[in-house]
Amino acid sequence: MSWLDKITFEDADTWRREFGTPCFLYDESALRAAAEAAKAFPAAYGLTVRYAMKAAPNANLLRCFRDWGLSFDASSLYEALRLEAAGVPLERVSLSSQQLDAGFADLHRRGMAVNACSLDQLRRFGEAFPDGRVGLRFNPGLGSGGTNRTNVGGPASSFGIWHASLDAARELAAEHGLVVERIHSHIGSGSDPEVWKRVAALTLDLARAFPKVETVNLGGGYKVARMPGEGATDLQRIGAPVRELFERFAAETGRRLRLEIEPGTFLVANAAAVLASVEDVVDTGAEGYRFIKLDTGMTEILRPSLYGAQHPIRVLRAREGAAERDYVVVGHCCESGDILTPAPGDPELLAPRPLPEARAGDLCLVGGAGAYCAAMSAKNYNSYPEAPEVLLCADGAARLIRRRQTLGQILENEISVE
């Protein structure tokens, strides 16, 4: 039974009174268990686990992972600065960004590693740090990921240096006297061991072309099962053939490469839920649907609207009674796409779910809300304030780690020109 299934109406009602709804609940023990599983990834010659912080960037979560021995992947300079502000040493941060802001030079001087993610980024790095040490992010030409929107490799993806530009990258590095010490690929590989094996092999081939490479980073993309019946990634199973490839590479070349992995989703997805109140229950007649309206939605959980992602939903009630009905669960925005029960993979379609009969004032838990929810949502749409975040600590305490935003904060940067 997961931490989420153990939450009772009484627990949830206590948190509603203390923090209000909607609010994010993060379970520290679940975060810890995921971190320990990641640290056990099979590696022949050393392992660095980097938390891809874009999944959930609250400083308290970052400090948990720091204290449990993880390093970090920043996908923008702002994220790197946020890590530093949270107390993470820059030596534990690596930047792989679509946009290389000029400030990268200062952070690199102070310890942050940089992966050049395009030929132009490599040129700019070389100009700023002649004879410097750099990593290269490649697009190995292979894509995976659950949907077209989560696919980050292959010809339809702009991330990284296209593998066929290898010679151009080598020439640019030589021109600036750069030492390429790290090869990086992140294609969102999912849970299939065959895909991981192929990506590892392609990435090792790239490492072969750069004799000073010491580290190979295979990125993140480890799928988790949010819903019963969804496939989850077994890290031991996908890691075993990867370890073998590293060993074979060492036997051939004499080079013992360190492995880096960079999970975001895997570390946080199932460690959080949104606690929401049932605002209303309405229907559209015999030929229509029965809807549960929550006081949350795309303002906290955008993934269903964006990808047709599935999140488990529990209705919590004070009263007894086992009757279930089919409900479409919707959010509070004036936007027909604000729906929490789309068809799997198709945000256009409604997929009613059997749920306990609900009334206004009941509570709901929307699970699987740790990754790309608080971090990536339609914040402030309809002028709803950013929801608070709460850490359910291993010692049993529920601690507020982000306050609810105020209307004043939403208006703060508006300038009146009347």
Ligand SMILES: *Cc1c(COP(=O)(O)O)cnc(C)c1O
């Ligand atoms: C987003 C990202 C990750 C993490 O991806 P998940 O699917 O959340 O595991 C890792 N590395 C890089 C470079 C990323 O951009």
